[in-house]
Amino acid sequence: MKGLAARRRRPLATVVLLLMALVVTGAAYAVAAPTFANASTTAAGDVQRGRDLFVASCASCHGAQATGTRAAPSLVGVGAAAVDFQVSTGRMPLANTAPQAPRKPTEFTQQDVADLSAYVASLGPGPAIPEDQYLNLKTDDESLAKGAELFRVNCAMCHNVVGAGGALTRGKYAPPLEGVTPKQMYEAMVTGPQSMPVFNDANLSPTDKQDVISYLKYLEEQPSPGGFSLGSLGPVSEALFAWAFGIVVLIGAAVWLTAKSS
Amino acid sequence: MSQTTTPNTAAGGVADFLDTRLGASKAVRGLSRKLFPDHWSFMLGEIALYSFIVLLLSGTFLTLFFVPSMGMTTYEGAYAPLNNVPMSEAYASTLRLSFDIRGGLLMRQVHHWAALLFIASMTVHMFRVFFTGAFRKPRELNWMIGSVLALLGLGAGFSGYSLPDDLLSGNGLRIIDGVIKSIPVVGTYLSFFLFDGEFPGESIIPRLYIVHVLLIPGLILALVGAHLGLVFWQKHTQYPGPGRTNQNVVGFPLLPVYAAKAGGFFFVVFGIMALFGSFVSINSVWNYGPYDPSPISAGTQPDWYILFIDGALRLMPGWEWTVAGFTISFNILIPGLILPGLMTGILIAWPFLESWASGDRREHHVLDRPRNVPVRTAAGVAAIVFYTVLALAATNDLLATHLGLSINDITWTLRFTAILGPPIAFWITKRICLGLQRHDRELALHGRETGRIVRTADGEYFEVHEPLNEYDRWLLVQHDARRPIELPPDVDENGVARPGARKDRIRQKLSRWFYEDRIEPLTPSELAASHAEHEHALEAGEGEERPVVTTGR
Numbered sequence: 112m113k114g115l116a117a118r119r120r121r122p123l124a125t126v127v128l129l130l131m132a133l134v135v136t137g138a139a140y141a142v143a144a145p146t147f148a149n150a151s152t153t154a155a156g157d158v159q160r161g162r163d164l165f166v167a168s169c170a171s172c173h174g175a176q177a178t179g180t181r182a183a184p185s186l187v188g189v190g191a192a193a194v195d196f197q198v199s200t201g202r203m204p205l206a207n208t209a210p211q212a213p214r215k216p217t218e219f220t221q222q223d224v225a226d227l228s229a230y231v232a233s234l235g236p237g238p239a240i241p242e243d244q245y246l247n248l249k250t251d252d253e254s255l256a257k258g259a260e261l262f263r264v265n266c267a268m269c270h271n272v273v274g275a276g277g278a279l280t281r282g283k284y285a286p287p288l289e290g291v292t293p294k295q296m297y298e299a300m301v302t303g304p305q306s307m308p309v310f311n312d313a314n315l316s317p318t319d320k321q322d323v324i325s326y327l328k329y330l331e332e333q334p335s336p337g338g339f340s341l342g343s344l345g346p347v348s349e350a351l352f353a354w355a356f357g358i359v360v361l362i363g364a365a366v367w368l369t370a371k372s373s
Numbered sequence: 374m375s376q377t378t379t380p381n382t383a384a385g386g387v388a389d390f391l392d393t394r395l396g397a398s399k400a401v402r403g404l405s406r407k408l409f410p411d412h413w414s415f416m417l418g419e420i421a422l423y424s425f426i427v428l429l430l431s432g433t434f435l436t437l438f439f440v441p442s443m444g445m446t447t448y449e450g451a452y453a454p455l456n457n458v459p460m461s462e463a464y465a466s467t468l469r470l471s472f473d474i475r476g477g478l479l480m481r482q483v484h485h486w487a488a489l490l491f492i493a494s495m496t497v498h499m500f501r502v503f504f505t506g507a508f509r510k511p512r513e514l515n516w517m518i519g520s521v522l523a524l525l526g527l528g529a530g531f532s533g534y535s536l537p538d539d540l541l542s543g544n545g546l547r548i549i550d551g552v553i554k555s556i557p558v559v560g561t562y563l564s565f566f567l568f569d570g571e572f573p574g575e576s577i578i579p580r581l582y583i584v585h586v587l588l589i590p591g592l593i594l595a596l597v598g599a600h601l602g603l604v605f606w607q608k609h610t611q612y613p614g615p616g617r618t619n620q621n622v623v624g625f626p627l628l629p630v631y632a633a634k635a636g637g638f639f640f641v642v643f644g645i646m647a648l649f650g651s652f653v654s655i656n657s658v659w660n661y662g663p664y665d666p667s668p669i670s671a672g673t674q675p676d677w678y679i680l681f682i683d684g685a686l687r688l689m690p691g692w693e694w695t696v697a698g699f700t701i702s703f704n705i706l707i708p709g710l711i712l713p714g715l716m717t718g719i720l721i722a723w724p725f726l727e728s729w730a731s732g733d734r735r736e737h738h739v740l741d742r743p744r745n746v747p748v749r750t751a752a753g754v755a756a757i758v759f760y761t762v763l764a765l766a767a768t769n770d771l772l773a774t775h776l777g778l779s780i781n782d783i784t785w786t787l788r789f790t791a792i793l794g795p796p797i798a799f800w801i802t803k804r805i806c807l808g809l810q811r812h813d814r815e816l817a818l819h820g821r822e823t824g825r826i827v828r829t830a831d832g833e834y835f836e837v838h839e840p841l842n843e844y845d846r847w848l849l850v851q852h853d854a855r856r857p858i859e860l861p862p863d864v865d866e867n868g869v870a871r872p873g874a875r876k877d878r879i880r881q882k883l884s885r886w887f888y889e890d891r892i893e894p895l896t897p898s899e900l901a902a903s904h905a906e907h908e909h910a911l912e913a914g915e916g917e918e919r920p921v922v923t924t925g926r
Contacts, residue, residue: 120824210779255454263540263662267670272540273660277671278773278780285671326454330660336471337482337654345541345670347768349655350677353489357649358497361490364641365416368634 156191156229164219164227168204177234189302190237191228196298198224200291202305210282211305241297245317248293249325258326261319265310273343274327279306289331293324405628410611414501419635420494422597423642424487429590431484438474440466441582443538443575452659460663463538463578467658483650488533490646492526492678499523503723503753506741507610510734513724515603518596520721525593527678532585534656534676538578541656543664544673546577548686552709555702573666610740615847619738674767684766685712688788716760730883732858744813745852745894747806748887754802755795762791803890810892816841817849817895818903840904850895857884 118124165177172183179185186194197203201215219227228240249255263272271277274288283306288296300320303309310320341348380389391397409415442462448455451472470477499519502508508516531549535542550572554560569576608622617623625631649655661670675683685708692703719726727749728734743750765772766787773780820840828834841849860881863874871877 116824120822252453252456256456256458259454259662260458263665263668263670267668269671271672272662272670273657275672276774278770280779281781282773282777282779284774329454335654335657336659337478337657338652340654340657343657343660344771345672346656346674346676347672347680347771349485349489350680352653353486353493353677357486357490357645358493360645361420361494361642362413362417362497364638364645365420366413368416368638368641369411369413 156225156227156232158226158229158233161226161228161230161233164223165230169227172205177231186231186234188235188237189231191232191240192238192298193302193304194228194231195224195240196295196302196304198227200295211284214286238298238301241294241301241317245297245321246293246324247321248328249321250329254322255326255329257319258322258324258329261315261323262326265315266323269307271343271345273330275343288327291327293328296320296324296327401628405626407605407627408622408624409609409627409631410617410622410624412612414505415609416638417494417498417501419638420642421491421498422601423639424491424494424646425593425597426639427487427643427646428484428491431480431487432586432590434476434480435470435484436586438466438470438477439463439536439582441536441579443573443578455659455662458663461538461578463536464658464663467537467539471659479647479650482653482655483646484533485655486649486653487646488530489655489676489678492523492530495519495523495526496678500753500757504741504743504750505610505612506737506746506749508724509737510724510728511607511736512603512610513728515600515607516724517721518600518603520717522593522596522600524717525589525596529585529589529593530676530678532581532589534679535581536578536585537656537658538664539658540661540664540668540670541658541673543573543666544669545675545679547572547666548683548709552705555705555709557699557701557706573664608738610738613739613742613848613851615844617739619736622738672771677764680764680767681760682709682713682763684763684768684787685709687769688763688766688784688791716756719756726883727887729880730858730887731855732884742848742852744806744809746855747803747810747890750806751799751802755799758798759791759795762787762794766791807890807892813849814892814895817846817900846900850900852894854894855888855891857881857888 165173166175169177172180173186174180174183177186194203197212198219199217201217202212204218205212206215217224231237232239249258262270262274266274269277269279269285270288271285276287277285279285285307291299297320299307300310300315300323301312315323335343341352380386388397440462444462445459446462446465447457447459448465448468449457450469452468455468467481470481472478502516502519531545535546550564550568553564553567556563564572567577567580568574569580609624611617611623614623662668674680686705689704689708692707694701694703741749766784769780769783769787772778772783820838823837823839825837826834827837858881860877861871863878864870
C-alpha cells in the first residue's frame with residue numbers, strides 16, 4: 112500500500128482512477144440492465160374467465176363494466192384485436208402514467224389474453240383477431256416490393272424505412288417493429304393503438320397488410336448485406352461510428368507512428 | 374558531365390537515365406534532406422490526404438458502373454423487395470453496384486466511409502492548426518486555402534450523398550431546394566435554374582455528377598497541391614522545446630524517415646477504411662427505396678458534416694414576414710444561408726482578425742501552447758460547442774427515442790444551449806487556460822509536488838518539491854508576453870483629431886478582449902530569484918525584463 116500511496120499524486124493516477132470508475136459503472140449497468148422477453152399467440156377464449164381477469168386487473172382504471180373512467184377510456188366496441196394487441200405486447204396493464212404505454216414483457220398467459228379478448232369482444236362489436244390466412248408470410252418478389260412501397264408511403268414517416276422507430280411529439284414515439292409478431296402488426300393496423308392511425312380494410316386491404324407484414328419480417332430475417340448495421344438508424348449512427356472509432360483509431364495510429372522519437 | 378561512370382545495377386541505370394535528362398539528382402538531394410518535425414498532431418492532415426486518395430481510387434471504380442441519369446427504368450437483380458420496381462437509372466445502377474457487381478458494395482462502403490473520415494480528419498487537422506496558432510504569419514494564405522478545401526469537402530460530400538437518387542438523398546435535395554428558394558427575389562429563379570425546372574426535374578443528377586466527379590475533385594487536387602507546396606516552401610511549424618527556434622527546424626529528413634512513415638501511414642489509413650467498408654454497413658440505399666417526393670422516413674438526416682445546417686433549421690423558430698406581397702422566410706434563410714455564411718466568414722478571416730488585435734507582424738514558426746493564448750483557445754472551444762449543439766439538434770428525434778425524452782423539450786433546451794453554451798464554454802476554457810498558466814508558473818518556480826511531507830527537527834512541516842530539469846522548465850517559460858496594444862491618443866498636442874482614431878478604438882477594444890486577462894510569463898530574473906531562495910544552484914539570468922511583443926503599427 113505504501114507504493115500505491117506514493118504514486119497517487121502522479122498525473123496518470125487520475126486517468127487510471129477515471130478508467131476504473133467507468134469500467135465498474137459499465138459492468139454494474141450490464142448486470143442490472145433490463146432484458147426483454149417475447150409475447151405469444153392466442154387460443155379460444157372463455158368470456159366468464161375473461162370477466163374475472165378483467166375485474167381483477169383492469170377494472171380499477173377501465174371501470175367495473177369496462178365503460179371507462181376519468182383515468183382510462185371505455186372498452187365497449189374496441190374489439191378483441193385491440194385487447195390482444197395491448198395485453199400481449201405488455202402495454203396493458205399500464206405500469207405508470209407516461210406519454211405512451213411502453214412495450215414490455217406481458218404478465219398474462221396466452222389463455223388469459225384470449226379470455227380477456229373474448230370478454231371485451233362480448234361487450235360490443237369491434238375489430239376481431241385477424242384470420243390466420245392473412246398472417247402467413249409471403250416470399251415472392253412482387254408482394255415484398257408492394258409491401259415495401261406501402262410501408263414507405265404509409266408507415267415510414269413515423270416508424271423509419273426499416274421499422275427502426277422514430278420520435279413523435281412530447282415524448283411519444285413510433286416504436287421499433289423488430290420482434291413484433293405478424294398478428295400484433297395486423298392488430299395494430301386495424302385498431303390504431305395510441306398515436307397510430309387506423310388502417311382499415313378500405314385503406315389497406317387485408318392482402319396489402321399481409322404484404323407490409325411480409326416485407327417487415329423479410330427485413331428482420333435477412334442479414335444486413337453491408338455488414339454490421341449500426342441499428343439501421345442512418346447517417347447519425349454512421350457519424351458517431353466515424354468519429355468514435357474511425358478518427359480515434361486513425362489518431363491512435365498517428366500517435367503510434369510518432370511514438371519512438373522526440 | 375559527358376564523362377560518367379556506367380552504373381552497374383538496374384536501379385542505378387534508371388537513376389542515371391533520369392539524372393542525365395532531368396537533373397533528378399539535384400531535386401532528390403534537396404528534397405531528401407528536407408527536415409520535418411515529428412509529432413502525432415502533424416499527421417492529421419496526412420490522414421485527410423490519404424482519405425482523399427482512397428476516395429479517388431474507390432470513386433473511379435464506382436464511375437465505371439454508376440449511370441448518372443434520371444431516366445426511368447426498372448431494377449432487375451438480386452434484391453427482392455425492389456425487383457421490377459420502376460426507378461431512375463441512377464438508383465437502379467446504385468442497386469446493381471450494391472448487389473449484382475462483384476466488389477461493388479465494398480467499394481461503395483469504402484468510398485462513403487472514406488468521405489466521412491476525409492472531412493472528419495480535415496476538421497481535426499484544422500483544430501490542431503487553430504489551437505496551436507499555426508495560421509499566424511506567414512501562413513495566413515495556407516489557412517485560407519485549407520478553409521476552402523474544407524468547404525469543397527462539404528460540397529463533394531453533399532453532391533455524392535445526392536447521387537444515388539434514393540429516398541434519403543432526394544429528401545436532402547428537397548431541403549437544399551427549400552433553402553435556395555428562401556433567398557429573397559431571386560430564390561425561385563435560382564431553384565429553377567439549378568433543377569432545370571420545377572423540383573426534382575430530370576437534370577439534377579447528371580449536373581451533380583459532373584460537380585462530384587470532375588469539378589470539385591479537380592479543385593481539391595489543385596488546392597491540395599498549393600496547400601502542400603506552401604508547407605514545403607514555408608517549412609513546417611514546430612512545437613516549442615529546447616533548441617527549437619523561429620530560425621531552425623528540428624526533425625527528421627524526408628528520406629528515409631518520412632518517406633517510410635508517410636508511406637506506411639497511407640497503408641494504415643487505407644487498411645482502416647477497407648476494414649470499415651468490409652464490416653460496417655453505411656448508407657444502405659436499398660432500404661430507402663427510389664426517390665418519390667411524397668414519402669419521408671423518420672430519422673432522415675444528412676451525413677455528419679451537414680448536420681449543423683439541418684440542426685439550425687430544426688432549432689429556428691418559424692419566423693416569416695410578408696413584405697409587399699413577397700414572403701421572406703427567415704425561418705429558412707437565417708439557419709440555411711446566413712448562419713453558415715457567417716461561420717465560414719469568421720473561419721477564413723480569423724488569422725487577420727487576430728493579427729489586427731495583437732499588432733504582431735512577426736513571423737512565427739514555433740507553435741503556441743493553447744493555454745498560453747487563452748482567448749483564442751476559448752473562442753475555438755466556443756465555436757466547437759456551437760457547432761456541436763447545432764449538429765445535436767439535427768439528431769433531436771433520435772435523442773428523443775433513445776434517451777426517452779420529449780422532442781419538444783430537447784428542441785427548447787438546445788435553443789437555449791446554442792445561445793448560452795458558447796459563452797459559458799468560452800468563459801470556462803479561458804479560466805482553465807489561465808489556471809494552467811498559473812500552474813506552469815508554479816511548476817517552473819517551485820517544481821513538482823512529491824507528496825512527501827517532511828518534519829524538521831524544529832517541528833516545522835513542509836512538502837518536498839522536486840525541481841524540474843531545465844529542459845522541462847524551458848517549455849514552461851519560453852513564450853512571449855502578450856499585452857493589449859497601446860494606441861496614441863485620439864487628439865494630438867495641437868488638438869487635431871488623428872485620422873483613423875475611431876477604427877483604432879474598435880481595434881483597441883478587440884485587443885483588450887484578447888489580451889487583457891493574462892498571466893505574465895516568468896522572466897529570467899524571477900526564475901533566478903526563486904531558485905536562489907530554494908537554494909538550488911542555478912545560473913543567474915541577466916536579470917533584464919523579457920522582451921515584450923512590440924505593439925502598435
